[in-house]
Amino acid sequence: MRKIYLVGFMGCGKSAIGRQLSYVLRMPFYDMDKEIVRQQGMPIPEILEKYGEEHFRNLETEFLRNFRDEACIIATGGGVAMRPENREIMRRTGLVFFLDAPFEDIYNRIKNDKNRPIAQRSTKKELERLFYYRRKFYKRAAHIRVFTHNRTIRQVVNYMAFQVNRLKGE
Numbered sequence: 001m002r003k004i005y006l007v008g009f010m011g012c013g014k015s016a017i018g019r020q021l022s023y024v025l026r027m028p029f030y031d032m033d034k035e036i037v038r039q040q041g042m043p044i045p046e047i048l049e050k051y052g053e054e055h056f057r058n059l060e061t062e063f064l065r066n067f068r069d070e071a072c073i074i075a076t077g078g079g080v081a082m083r084p085e086n087r088e089i090m091r092r093t094g095l096v097f098f099l100d101a102p103f104e105d106i107y108n109r110i111k112n113d114k115n116r117p118i119a120q121r122s123t124k125k126e127l128e129r130l131f132y133y134r135r136k137f138y139k140r141a142a143h144i145r146v147f148t149h150n151r152t153i154r155q156v157v158n159y160m161a162f163q164v165n166r167l168k169g170e
Contacts, residue, residue: 002069002071002093003071003072003073003074003090003095004027004072004073004094004095004097004160004164005073005074005090005094005095005097006018006021006074006075006076007090007096007138007142008098008099008100008101008138009130009131009135010106010119011106011107011109011110011113011116012099012100012101012106012148013099013101014076014099015031017148017156017157017160018031018075020154020157021073021160024157024158024161025073025164027071027072027073028072028073029074029075030074030075031075032060032074032075032076032080033075035063035067036059036063036077039059039063044117047059048117057079057082057083060076060077060079060080060083060086061083061086064080064086064089064090064093065089076090078134079134081137081140082137091141091143095143095144095163095164095167096141096142096144097143097144097145097146097160097163098138098139098141098142098146099146099148099156100135100138100147100148101148101149103127103128103132105148105149106131107124107127110127144163146159146160
């Protein structure tokens with residue numbers, strides 16, 4: 001497998017887990033949102049304000065199509081799995097893990113995060129609706145679903161590394 005993709009709702013731990021998994025598997029780690037910000041030279045809220053959500057979603061698809069042809073770990077943005085084309089690209093080019101965390105865990109992590117504009121401008125109920133709406137797309141994208149509730153980052157990473165090595169036949 002060339003790439004390992006992490007999908008899930010904002011705040012589920014994709015970046016934190018991806019960084020640790022990178023260390024354990026000795027593979028480079030990339031955060032899709034950070035890479036898009038670097039490529040575009042502006043923060044995501046500015047991209048959304050200037051060009052709209054459709055343009056941003058196109059940037060995500062373009063990223064999946066063209067980002068480095070190397071074995072690496074990619075933490076995707078929370079909305080990436082909603083597009084059928086994105087799910088197909090990820091499933092074809094790598095192994096997709098869905099980091100499945102309960103809404104309450106996620107809400108407690110994101111409710112005061114100033115770097116998550118959607119969390120700041122949405123009510124808890126709106127975020128919960130979005131969470132449950134997106135879950136079905138994460139499930140469709142995933143090869144492996146990883147339950148994170150009551151597990152440490154280390155436990156989640158060890159489980160994921162075990163699965164990767166098992167699939168590689170090691």
